[in-house]
Structure formats: C-alpha cells, structure tokens
Amino acid sequence: METRIQVMKFGGTSVGDAACIARAAQIIAAASRASACVAVVSAMSGVTNRLIAAARRAETGDQTAGPEIVAALCAQHEDALKTLVRDETARQAVSEQLKAVFQEGRRLFEGTALLCELTLRTLDTILSLGERLSAPLVAAAVRELGLRSKGVDATDVIATDDFHGSAEPLMDRTREQCEVALRPLLADGIIPVVTGFIGATTSGVLTTLGRGGSDYSATILGAALSADEVIIWTDVEGVLTADPRLVADARTIPEISYREAAELAYFGAKVLHPKTLNPVMRAGIPVWIRNSFAPDKIGTKITPMGQSIGGGVKALTAIQDVALITVGGPGIVGLPDVVGRTFSTTAELRANVLLISQSSSQNDICFIVSAGDAKRTVEALRKEFAQDLAHEKVEHITIDTNIAIVAVIGENMRGTPGVAGKTFNALGRENVNLIAIAQGSSEANISFVVEEKAVKTALNTTHREFGLGLPSS
Numbered sequence: 001m002e003t004r005i006q007v008m009k010f011g012g013t014s015v016g017d018a019a020c021i022a023r024a025a026q027i028i029a030a031a032s033r034a035s036a037c038v039a040v041v042s043a044m045s046g047v048t049n050r051l052i053a054a055a056r057r058a059e060t061g062d063q064t065a066g067p068e069i070v071a072a073l074c075a076q077h078e079d080a081l082k083t084l085v086r087d088e089t090a091r092q093a094v095s096e097q098l099k100a101v102f103q104e105g106r107r108l109f110e111g112t113a114l115l116c117e118l119t120l121r122t123l124d125t126i127l128s129l130g131e132r133l134s135a136p137l138v139a140a141a142v143r144e145l146g147l148r149s150k151g152v153d154a155t156d157v158i159a160t161d162d163f164h165g166s167a168e169p170l171m172d173r174t175r176e177q178c179e180v181a182l183r184p185l186l187a188d189g190i191i192p193v194v195t196g197f198i199g200a201t202t203s204g205v206l207t208t209l210g211r212g213g214s215d216y217s218a219t220i221l222g223a224a225l226s227a228d229e230v231i232i233w234t235d236v237e238g239v240l241t242a243d244p245r246l247v248a249d250a251r252t253i254p255e256i257s258y259r260e261a262a263e264l265a266y267f268g269a270k271v272l273h274p275k276t277l278n279p280v281m282r283a284g285i286p287v288w289i290r291n292s293f294a295p296d297k298i299g300t301k302i303t304p305m306g307q308s309i310g311g312g313v314k315a316l317t318a319i320q321d322v323a324l325i326t327v328g329g330p331g332i333v334g335l336p337d338v339v340g341r342t343f344s345t346t347a348e349l350r351a352n353v354l355l356i357s358q359s360s361s362q363n364d365i366c367f368i369v370s371a372g373d374a375k376r377t378v379e380a381l382r383k384e385f386a387q388d389l390a391h392e393k394v395e396h397i398t399i400d401t402n403i404a405i406v407a408v409i410g411e412n413m414r415g416t417p418g419v420a421g422k423t424f425n426a427l428g429r430e431n432v433n434l435i436a437i438a439q440g441s442s443e444a445n446i447s448f449v450v451e452e453k454a455v456k457t458a459l460n461t462t463h464r465e466f467g468l469g470l471p472s473s
C-alpha cells in the first residue's frame with residue numbers, strides 16, 4: 001500500500017519563538033505516526049518585514065542596517081536554538097548552518113549599501129534569509145523528539161519562472177525535483193522541513209513567491225507529491241464567517257469549497273495566500289486550516305464542493321488597504337481600447353486588480369488595486385494615456401484610498417435569487433453609501449465598495465442579515 005503523505009505548513013507565528021517551534025515539532029511528530037510528512041515553514045514572525053525595512057535602509061547607502069539586522073537575527077535564532085536543542089554537538093551543527101546564512105546576509109546588505117541599489121532579484125535573496133534560518137531550527141526541534149528530520153532548501157525543489165517578487169511555479173520541473181530531493185527522504189522515514197516562500201529558476205537563481213507565499217509553497221509541494229492532504233497551521237481557528245476584530249459573533253466555518261476559500265483569500269481574508277489553492281484544485285487534494293495554538297480544534301476543511309448551508313452566503317470579507325483608480329471623463333466614450341490598454345498596463349505590472357466596474361455610459365472605468373500597487377499603477381496609466389490626456393480624450397486618472405471593498409461570498413449563492421437585494425436593502429437601512437458594485441457571473445461573490453469608515457457597519461449589517469453568527473444546522 002502507498003503511504004499517505006501530508007504536507008503541513010507552519011506560518012510565522014506558529015514558529016514565532018522556541019516554544020512555538022517546539023509545539024510545531026510536536027504536531028509534526030504526532031502526524032508522522034499516521035503518515036509521511038513534509039513540513040514547510042515560514043520565517044519566524046516579523047522577520048520578513050524586518051528584512052525588508054533593513055534592505056530599504058541599505059539601499060539608501062546606510063552601512064549599519066545590515067550588521068544591525070544580522071546581529072539581531074543571530075541573537076534571536078541562536079537563542080531559540082539554545083532552548084530547543086540540549087545536546088552541545090547537535091546544537092553546534094545547526095549553529096554552523098545558521099552561520100553560513102548570516103554570513104551571506106552580511107554580504108548581501110554590504111553590497112546593497114555599497115551600490116545604493118536594490119534589485120528585485122537581490123531583495124528576493126535578502127528576504128529568503130528568514131525561511132533559511134527557521135527551517136534548520138524546526139528540523140532540529142523535530143530531531144529533538146527522536147525522529148529523523150532534515151532542513152531542505154526550496155531552491156532545490158520548487159522551480160519557478162524568473163518574475164522576482166511573485167514568481168510562478170513550473171510544476172513539471174517541480175515534480176521532477178520533488179522526486180529527487182524529497183521522495184527519497186520520505187522513503188527513508190526522514191521528515192523534510194522545507195523553506196516556504198522561496199524557489200529558484202531553472203538556472204538556479206533564487207526567487208520568492210510573493211508575501212505570505214509559504215502557503216503557496218505547501219500546496220505546490222502537495223500537488224507535486226500527490227499528497228493526501230495539506231494542512232496550513234496558523235494562529236487562527238480556520239476560516240471565519242468574518243474578521244472577528246470587526247464582527248464580534250464571527251465563527252469558524254467547518255467546511256468550505258476551494259472556490260469560496262479562494263474568493264475569501266483573494267479578497268483579503270488574511271488566512272490564505274490568494275494563489276494557495278490553484279495547485280491542489282485539479283487534483284482535489286483537501287486543504288485544512290488549523291490553529292497550531294489549539295491543535296485539538298479541527299479547523300476548516302477546504303474541499304472541492306464545500307458543504308452547502310442554507311441561503312448560500314458563507315462568509316464576508318473586507319479589504320481595506322486598497323485604492324480605487326478611475327480612468328475617465330466623457331472624452332473616453334468611443335475611444336477605442338481604453339479597457340484593453342488599462343488592463344494591459346495593470347497586467348504588465350502584475351498589479352493585483354481586485355474589482356472592476358464600468359458604467360454603461362462609458363464615462364468611467366474604475367477598478368481597485370492593492371494599496372501597495374496603487375502608485376505605480378497610476379504612474380504607468382498616466383504614461384500609457386499621456387497622449388490622450390494631452391488631447392483631453394481621457395480627462396482624468398484619479399485615485400481614492402479612503403475606501404474598502406466588502407465581499408459577500410458563497411458558492412451556492414449561484415441561482416439563489418435575492419441575495420443582492422437582501423444585502424443592499426440591509427445596507428440602505430443602515431445608511432451605508434455604496435460607491436461601486438460588482439458581481440462576477442460566477443455568482444460566487446458580490447462585492448461592493450464603501451467608504452473606509454463604513455466597513456464595520458457594512459460587515460455587521462450583512463453578517464446579521466444572513467444569520468452567519470448562528471451555528472449551522
């Protein structure tokens with residue numbers, strides 16, 4: 001009989017300090033009794049952000065940023081190592097591994113400060129340091145429990161294109177590399193602990209899969225190994241009906257479909273990286289979201305069909321760090337290809353477009369991008385339409401950042417009449433002003449744009465209207 005394979009990913013908070021890492025190791029050890037396990041780990045929480053900040057400082061020529069962060073990371077990881085591994089010789093071996101990463105880090109920051117230049121390629125390598133430090137620690141913690149485990153660099157496993165900062169996996173090549181770098185370890189009963197977030201081009205240049213990309217790493221490996229399941233261990237109890245910081249009676253959804261989870265992820269429910277489900281969807285591999293701080297709770301299971309509950313609305317999400325960009329003015333009526341040119345521009349930038357709405361008068365095309373993409377998107381659009389702007393065919397390209405998207409999500413809303421009506425009636429009653437509305441023909445989501453200050457009311461009103469706070473029967 002084929003052995004079962006589980007790929008489990010631990011997010012930054014789940015490996016945030018020695019105690020968390022020890023807990024993660026326990027979870028891995030327990031799972032490894034029933035199946036072969038591949039662990040995928042994020043950097044310790046906050047590390048990637050700190051690396052970015054330091055890299056930005058180095059880029060301005062600041063020579064101290066590098067040594068400072070490397071010293072801080074050294075203290076943090078050595079500290080965790082001391083707590084996790086008792087045996088002096090074993091500890092020394094891991095310490096040597098970490099040292100090599102620190103050494104590389106120092107040189108990367110030195111080079112950046114010297115050149116006052118930070119290419120996306122260099123930034124990727126700098127950001128990879130976090131995962132390359134956490135993986136050896138987690139593997140050591142698993143060995144401490146008497147199991148065999150080995151840190152594995154994802155650059156040997158996940159092959160990607162060369163789009164630095166948000167690379168896409170090359171699945172065939174990744175599959176082959178998994179057979180070489182992971183399968184034999186599993187066959188020998190060794191638990192690989194793979195660095196999340198990173199990969200490499202076919203010529204071996206390190207890339208990253210985008211912020212929060214370790215989830216994606218886990219499903220890429222799950223699909224490549226034809227795993228039986230992927231478990232994302234995080235710091236929340238699964239996928240919730242809404243953000244509990246904004247909606248007090250939000251609750252965990254026991255089962256949800258790929259589609260719904262993807263819509264939620266895409267719309268900023270921070271549980272999953274938006275691309276996470278792509279690799280596993282075709283193979284139908286279930287993905288669990290579970291809380292490493294409460295491993296007795298079963299969390300949310302993401303499956304091909306999900307579980308339908310009455311009314312069709314499954315969850316709400318709001319996304320606040322976004323900007324509304326409008327390309328418009330009466331002059332654009334009849335101007336050929338404004339839509340095409342607008343979205344070729346965003347595509348070229350790989351800007352994440354979250355919502356599009358065009359009025360039939362064709363006066364305005366408005367769309368929403370992540371706040372981080374907003375500035376360069378507007379700049380690129382102004383460039384693209386420079387001539388038309390000069391001739392006033394396109395009269396304005398504007399940006400509004402005081403807005404948020406709220407999305408009502410549920411696969412079974414399809415064909416359920418009245419969801420939109422119910423939503424907008426309820427919002428009208430509460431005086432929530434709608435700036436733009438969009439529903440894809442998939443009908444798995446209705447999204448609307450509101451002023452940022454109205455988000456909480458919009459969410460609570462809709463949550464109540466669809467009875468999402470009540471346990472499903």
Ligand code: ASP
Nearest residue numbers: 042048197211212213214
């Ligand atoms: N460490 C990376 C980040 O913070 C990847 C991840 O945590 O998933 O974005």
Ligand code: MG
Nearest residue numbers: 011012042212
């Ligand atoms: Mg993370």
